[in-house]
Amino acid sequence: MSLVPAVHLPDDLVGALGAQLRGVAAQQTAAQVERLIGQYRGGTSTQGPIVRDEADAAAYAAYRMPATYAAVRTALGELEERAGEWAPGSQLDLGGGTGAAVWAAADTWPDAKHEATVLDWSQPALALGRALAARAASDAVQAAAWTRAPLGADSAPDLPAADLVTVSYVLGELAAADRDRLVEAAAGAARAAVVVVEPGTPEGYARVLAARERLIAQGLTVLAPCPHDGACPVTGTDWCHFAARVTRSTLHRQVKGGTLPYEDEKFSYVAAARPAALPGATPAQHRIVRHPRIRKGQVLLDLCAPGSALTHPTVTKRTAALYRAARDADWGDAWPPKDQEPS
Known part of the structure; x- marks a missing residue:
């Protein structure tokens, strides 16, 4: 892959x-x-x-x-x-x-x-x-x-x-x-x-x-x-x-x-x-800045996060939907996927 x-x-x-x-x-x-x-x-x-x-x-x-x-x-x-x-x-x-x-x-x-x-x-x-x-x-x-x-x-x-x-x-x-x-x-x-x-x-x-x-x-x-x-x-x-x-x-x-x-x-x-021209536009919650690393039962992510910080969460099978999304995620993708962002 x-x-x-x-x-x-x-x-x-x-x-x-x-x-x-x-x-x-x-x-x-x-x-x-x-x-x-x-x-x-x-x-x-x-x-x-x-x-x-x-x-x-x-x-x-x-x-x-x-x-x-x-x-x-x-x-x-x-x-x-x-x-x-x-x-x-x-x-x-x-x-x-x-x-x-x-x-x-x-x-x-x-x-x-x-x-x-x-x-x-x-x-x-x-x-x-x-x-x-x-x-x-x-x-x-x-x-x-x-x-x-x-x-x-x-x-x-x-x-x-x-x-x-x-x-x-x-x-x-x-x-x-x-x-x-x-x-x-x-x-x-x-x-x-x-x-x-x-x-x-x-x-x-x-x-x-x-x-x-x-x-x-x-x-x-x-x-x-x-x-x-x-x-x-x-x-x-x-x-x-x-x-x-x-x-x-x-x-x-x-x-x-x-x-x-x-x-x-x-x-x-x-x-x-321009916020006035695109009033509903918002940035991603996080951005994947390295290749996701897939391990047995978990995916390690490197994210750019709000607050000008880099975070390194581990997504496990305990969160089934996010885990499946993390396995399919690519370097450069927004995180979480837009269909799983909190409303």
């Missing part, structure tokens, strides 16, 4: 990637990927667009887009779980590149009629994103607007308002002051919610933590993953992150030089909302 939650890449996105990248030489793309790996996983800011030309855009789509989709889809799923009947009527995706977050939002709220706008400073990424979107089954993805806009130094973004603002895998491309300005601009543009996603590295977690503090300062309340708005209890050499499993395509395996049919994308995130 996998200990990492699986995310299904939509068939139309798989088909669109295959069609757009059919003529891309895997060996040539692999060289571009080596540079992307260093910048996405490195500990320093690139302070500029990672995707610089068509070759970079193709490499990004082959190497990063499936994993980015999986991480953002997981984060949006947690927002959707906590937000009740709310669904966004519009989405602004900052630094969205080829549009993984737009595809993820359309899959999270498939019945919602919403408009999507992608802002990015890389024209090649936007062009590829537009071409991929033309093959989407979702009207929201097909009709998305793709707009070039500076997000880095010497820019103070004047952003259009949207119900949902997504900021995924872009803060690492900015200097610290520009990150702060962009997060504050995102909060100002969000009518209802902001979701920030970064790589699940110590550096990515630090950027998410800083964004979380900015969002709270701007009047938003954290809905996920944290069960509180207090200080993060994960300190020292540890960092809060989660994982999602995504299936690799043939090209994906060739580009990455891997043999496994899947990869586990580790990521950090925060989803925050």
Whole structure:
């Protein structure tokens, strides 16, 4: 049994990637990927667009887009779980590149009629994103607007308002002051919610933590993953992150030089909302922050709890329903399951 939650890449996105990248030489793309790996996983800011030309855009789509989709889809799923009947009527995706977050939002709220706008400073990424979107089954993805806009130094973004603002895998491309300005601009543009996603590295977690503090300062309340708005209890050499499993395509395996049919994308995130816009939304009571450990007749959990604390309860067969839920629980899940939360 996998200990990492699986995310299904939509068939139309798989088909669109295959069609757009059919003529891309895997060996040539692999060289571009080596540079992307260093910048996405490195500990320093690139302070500029990672995707610089068509070759970079193709490499990004082959190497990063499936994993980015999986991480953002997981984060949006947690927002959707906590937000009740709310669904966004519009989405602004900052630094969205080829549009993984737009595809993820359309899959999270498939019945919602919403408009999507992608802002990015890389024209090649936007062009590829537009071409991929033309093959989407979702009207929201097909009709998305793709707009070039500076997000880095010497820019103070004047952003259009949207119900949902997504900021995924872009803060690492900015200097610290520009990150702060962009997060504050995102909060100002969000009518209802902001979701920030970064790589699940110590550096990515630090950027998410800083964004979380900015969002709270701007009047938003954290809905996920944290069960509180207090200080993060994960300190020292540890960092809060989660994982999602995504299936690799043939090209994906060739580009990455891997043999496994899947990869586990580790990521950090925060989803925050305006209380007035989502009055019924509440965070989980607790969040599972490590793989549950199953023993004979018991499950050991590591939880982030209200009050900025980490707790380590043991769930036993004495509480039959909770025990069954704990055996099925995954790293990153809310606890207890929503259908067992006290009313």
